[in-house]
Amino acid sequence: MSESRLLQVEGLTKRFGRTVACDDVSFDLWPGEVLAVVGESGSGKTTLLNAISGHVAPDAGRVLYRTRHEGVVDVLQLSEPARRLLMRTDWGLVHQNPRDGLRLAVSAGANIGERLMAVGDRHYGRIRGTALDWLGRIEIDTDRIDDRPQTFSGGMQQRLQIARNLVTGPRVVFMDEPTGGLDVSVQARLLDLLRQLVTRLSLSVVIVTHDLAVARLLSHRMMVMQRGRVVELGLTDQILDDPQHPYSQLLVASILQT
Amino acid sequence: MSLDGYNFGYLDEQTKRMIRRAILKAVAVPGYQVPFASRDMPLPYGWGTGGIQVTAACIGPNDVLKVIDQGADDTTNAISIRHFFQKTTRVAVTEATEQATIIQTRHRTPETPLHEGQILVYQVPIPEPLRWLEPRETETRKMHALADYGVMHVKLYEDLARLGQIATSYNYPVLVNGRYVMAPSPIPKFDNPKLDRNPALQLFGAGREKRIYAVPPYTAVRSLDFEDHPFEIQQWDEVCGLCGAGDSYLDEVIIDDRGGKLFCCSDSDYCTRRRAAGHLGPHGRDAPEALRGP
Numbered sequence: 001m002s003e004s005r006l007l008q009v010e011g012l013t014k015r016f017g018r019t020v021a022c023d024d025v026s027f028d029l030w031p032g033e034v035l036a037v038v039g040e041s042g043s044g045k046t047t048l049l050n051a052i053s054g055h056v057a058p059d060a061g062r063v064l065y066r067t068r069h070e071g072v073v074d075v076l077q078l079s080e081p082a083r084r085l086l087m088r089t090d091w092g093l094v095h096q097n098p099r100d101g102l103r104l105a106v107s108a109g110a111n112i113g114e115r116l117m118a119v120g121d122r123h124y125g126r127i128r129g130t131a132l133d134w135l136g137r138i139e140i141d142t143d144r145i146d147d148r149p150q151t152f153s154g155g156m157q158q159r160l161q162i163a164r165n166l167v168t169g170p171r172v173v174f175m176d177e178p179t180g181g182l183d184v185s186v187q188a189r190l191l192d193l194l195r196q197l198v199t200r201l202s203l204s205v206v207i208v209t210h211d212l213a214v215a216r217l218l219s220h221r222m223m224v225m226q227r228g229r230v231v232e233l234g235l236t237d238q239i240l241d242d243p244q245h246p247y248s249q250l251l252v253a254s255i256l257q258t
Numbered sequence: 259m260s261l262d263g264y265n266f267g268y269l270d271e272q273t274k275r276m277i278r279r280a281i282l283k284a285v286a287v288p289g290y291q292v293p294f295a296s297r298d299m300p301l302p303y304g305w306g307t308g309g310i311q312v313t314a315a316c317i318g319p320n321d322v323l324k325v326i327d328q329g330a331d332d333t334t335n336a337i338s339i340r341h342f343f344q345k346t347t348r349v350a351v352t353e354a355t356e357q358a359t360i361i362q363t364r365h366r367t368p369e370t371p372l373h374e375g376q377i378l379v380y381q382v383p384i385p386e387p388l389r390w391l392e393p394r395e396t397e398t399r400k401m402h403a404l405a406d407y408g409v410m411h412v413k414l415y416e417d418l419a420r421l422g423q424i425a426t427s428y429n430y431p432v433l434v435n436g437r438y439v440m441a442p443s444p445i446p447k448f449d450n451p452k453l454d455r456n457p458a459l460q461l462f463g464a465g466r467e468k469r470i471y472a473v474p475p476y477t478a479v480r481s482l483d484f485e486d487h488p489f490e491i492q493q494w495d496e497v498c499g500l501c502g503a504g505d506s507y508l509d510e511v512i513i514d515d516r517g518g519k520l521f522c523c524s525d526s527d528y529c530t531r532r533r534a535a536g537h538l539g540p541h542g543r544d545a546p547e548a549l550r551g552p
Binding site: 080081084103106107109110113114115117118119120122123124125126127128145146 | 400404406408409411412413415416418419420483484485486487
């Protein structure tokens, strides 16, 4: 794996019975880069994320990750405790539905603090301070630190989920349709926030979306998937301006022109 | 008063051996919940079937048994279980904490310090400390295996954020031997410090949930807390109304139908013997006889 790459996925394959969800998917991710994975429903985008982040065991392939101190590791070969630690320190996973990623029975502050406590922070005042700071950054009123996420709107829940993932300063964040299910104005605000955070924290992001507009706004590079295969991979502008594969052409053509 | 046709201690020898194997494993891995094949006992779940099976597996003809419930020797549950073992083993029984070799308890650790050679058997309703935080049992086992206990502090954080203090007052989670988080059974957190480096062997039996765990003698037991909000035990403004003790766990007892109440030691043996030694609390003479005893 060459010096600068942060993440390298090689030949990742996952089958569910006779259905092939991901077929020999390979890509690289550089530090500070946002990669969008686009494709229609059922094209294997979410399975790809789950396989990379170790939530489902792939049938074949390697996920090489350059850690801060221990060089390059194959995430799929890591022991369970090492993988869990990596997940909550260096990686983040933002679910499409914030309810999957949040702990709904506890307050917003506890949600943001959970990762800190999981990696051993035992100072209440400090955890609370960090939570307040993050609420400010995601533009949620700090008065609401002790409210449960259930009382938040969909957009706030999604922002809270993002804060909860970013609190330990991860280097790679996987997002599964973070703007899905939000109305258009809220989507725009969330995208704005995401763009800010990504630049300020120089995050590397793999963002799964079926919305090409989201991909255009956020990503540097784009990967088009169809039936579990990568059909096109390149710079976002290039693919949007000059799609090569028939399926990419179809996708681009289907954007509503204003 | 004995039951003929039953084996010593009610359980058959093979069952006792099975339970002893579980106990040995529990002692070898302090705080780890060992599964065991809990038997049907001649009383319902929730009445101490786990504790009774552990006691039955440990008890021998020369043992001296003490049974307490909420600290008292004279409550229904304590009396029933004591009778049960008197009938099935004919061992000697006592109320004096330091004379007992096996003490079965529910909801309290005795005030009188225990000594080496004693066994304290706790009845446990819910052995899993992570139960209300993580619903999946497969996942809680994995969390124990990986010492992945961050979520426990999420609960403490939530208490502090909502109520300004850690409101958990019983079954307060502890870290045993620096490794396993353990539910100390529903003892008040007042008793948690007594678990730490206790010279007696402490065994925990959960009958319905089919788990046994243990804290061997002199094992470190630390109550979970935050650096800036250290663990604290309950405190009272009163002393025991009967014996005047200021260092014991107090029960609030309603004494009449006009709102009268009294605080007194929950550990009846401790209170009785303090009074016998001449200590007298503020209500030592005017408390109802049912409380004072004859």
